[in-house]
Amino acid sequence: MLADGVFQCDGEAPRLIVEPLCTLAQRLQDLDDAQSVRLPGGLAQPLGIGADASHGATCQDANPLDSLDSSHPCIRGDNRLLRCVRGSGLLASIGLRLHMFTVTHTPGCAIIRTDAGHAGLVEACHNRRLMSGTQDTGVPRWVQPSEEQVGLRHYIEVLSERKWTIFLALLLAVAAAVVYLATASKVYEAEAEMLVTPASNDDPALASLPLIRESSDPTRDVETASRLITTIDVAERVRDDLAVETNATDLLGDVTAVPVAESNIIAVAAEGDSPKEAQELANAFADAAVEERTTQLHDAIDVILPDLRARLTTTQAPTEELTAQVTRLETLASAADPTLRVETQAALQSTPISPRPQLTIVAAVLAGLLLGIGAAFALQTIDPRLRREEQLRSRYRLPILGRIPKEPGRRRAQPLGPQELSMPTLEAYRTLRATLDAANARTGDSTVLLITGSSPSEGKTTTAVNIACSLALSGNRVILIDADLRRPAVGQALGATAKRGVVSVMLENASLEEALVTTAATGPDLQILLADHEGSGMSELFSLPAAERLIQDSKALADYVIIDSPPLTTVIDALPLARRADGVLIVTRLGTTRLDRLHELAELLVANDLRPVGLAVLGMARTDAGGYYYLSGAERGLGATQGSRVARTGS
Secondary structure, X not given: OOEXXXXXXXXXXXXXXXXXXXXXXXXXXXXOOOOEEEOOOOOEEEXXXXXXXXXXXXXXXXXXXXXXXXXXXXOOOOOOOOEEEEOOXXXXXXXXXXXXXXXXXXXXXXXXXXXXXXXXXXXXXXXXXXXXXXOOOOOOHHHOOOOOOOOHHHXXXXXXXXXXXXXXXXXXXXXXXXXXXXXXXXXXXXEEEXXXXXXXXXXXXXXXXXXXXXXXXXXXXXXXXXXXXXXXXXXXXXXXXXXXXXXXXXXXXXXXXXXXXXXXXXXXXXXXXXXXXXXXXXXXXXXXXXXXXXXXXXHHHHHHHHXXXXXXXXXXXXXXXXXXXXXXXHHHHOOOOOOEEEEEOOOOOOOOOEOOHHHHHHHHHHHHHHHHXXXXXXXXXXXXXXXXXXXXXXXXXXXXXXXEEOOOOOOOOOOOOHHHOOHHHHHHHHHXXXXXXXXXXXXXXOEEEEXXXXXXXXXXXXXHHHHHHHHHHOOOOEEEEEOOOOOOOHHHHHOOOOOOOHHHHHOOOOOHHHHOEEEOOOEEEEXXXXXXXXXXXOHHHHHOHHHHHHHHHHHHHOOEEEEEOOOOOOOOOOHHHHHHOOEEEEEEEOOOOEHHHHXXXXXXXXXXXXXXXXXXXXXXXXXXXXXXXXXXXXXXXXXXXXXXXXXXXXX
């Protein structure tokens, strides 16, 4: 393989350099710029741009091109181009017999040729990419969101992050329940039972009387009787019996009459402010219902019985049926309603039915948990801030180069130098430095690293200062440039001052060597170029050629040039420096960084063809695991002075 996306055979014999075509398609999608490589035959040419007809072709509007020249030693037989497609995401197989394949690529165009023996691979790759829905959108891959798989771990993390929201909802629900229990009036209930005995329809003496009649559905009989208990007439009788001032309608609101399952029993339940009040009300309604039904029965008998008696006395030979009917009515006139009677009187109940402390507390806990969990996921959905490292992984395909723990007692908006950081934080910055140092060692050139963020107070200056100090203490020559002319803070973090700085150098009022300063704490390997002008008046200087000279002169003097930049989404001052830097490190802080501002920063970098080297995440949860190894022998007790010096220098 000569270069990414270009394959050819060697010598006279056709040979396919083996690499799965699906991997090839992924490589093509990763290519952001046209590559200038050596094509078959040795011709150096940017891929797909004016290539010689025998070695390549220009992709034009995704149309198939003419066949290639078969005189090349690697091309034999009937050679044709498979397809020229825009976007480099589609591989297609048309089953041609070709002896080699070559792929040329520009940002929006790919030319693909293949060997007939590998047509199956091409077709399989094509099908695989169609099923996965991969497309070339023209957006760099590092800003293409990955497919986020939401599982149990995600839900647990959301609940863990919002545990205080859940706890607050739970606390409020339980507090409300306690207040309710303390202030609510106690309600007692008593229950009397009544028996329903429907009258038979075969008894002619009862035919015209207001009794509960037997029907084909016994349940309906009991239901009818229960409704007769809770009438306004019964309530008026109860009011008179108990001699209370409560009106009849309110009394009915405290009483219920409900059939018991499929029996002939009616439960008359009454509520009161005391056990005795509830008992009296339940018994009063049961007795009053019987009395009301009995009164109606007697009134009906008083209407019927005189007429029957007159017939009995005027008839010379009264029938047995008439005599029996008169006797039956006279008996009913002296007794209560036979179809409804009180079976069981209500008893005193010492336990209130409301409020119920245990049930109330359990319900409050469940309600608090449900409300808290719902609020946690609602806040997670609308929360604009970065809360978890996984949110970065799901949005950006960038490595996380450093995880910096949260510094206890950190004063917001004030950068911290190495002498103010704890050992775990210093160790995290050493890890970040080692990662950057390893990448630089592979190239062997001086590295210019611009450190920025999406918003203020994310820790970019703290990160720039501590990376520079750590690189210097590991033996590198480092120049730290404070490019934040609006809010310079590097000097404050390191305790450094200077009369000349960035502006003086770019205006050629001083040379770079004259403007660089050092501090006793960091040593001679770290040289600092401070901002000697504060405000927006000089911000356009970074767009002048002097900024390029500043970068080149700094690279000549140091192994690393670290630039502390203002947030690029807030002020655009340092964007020209970002274009000239070898890499951009984005600093984020959990709980502070806004995801929308971070997205704006990503769009700004994409628009300027800048790909960050990675991310640094500040504010991670601290852990004591392995804390012993953060300390040197001096810090464990061999000498407080030596331990203090190690902490000050950060080594």
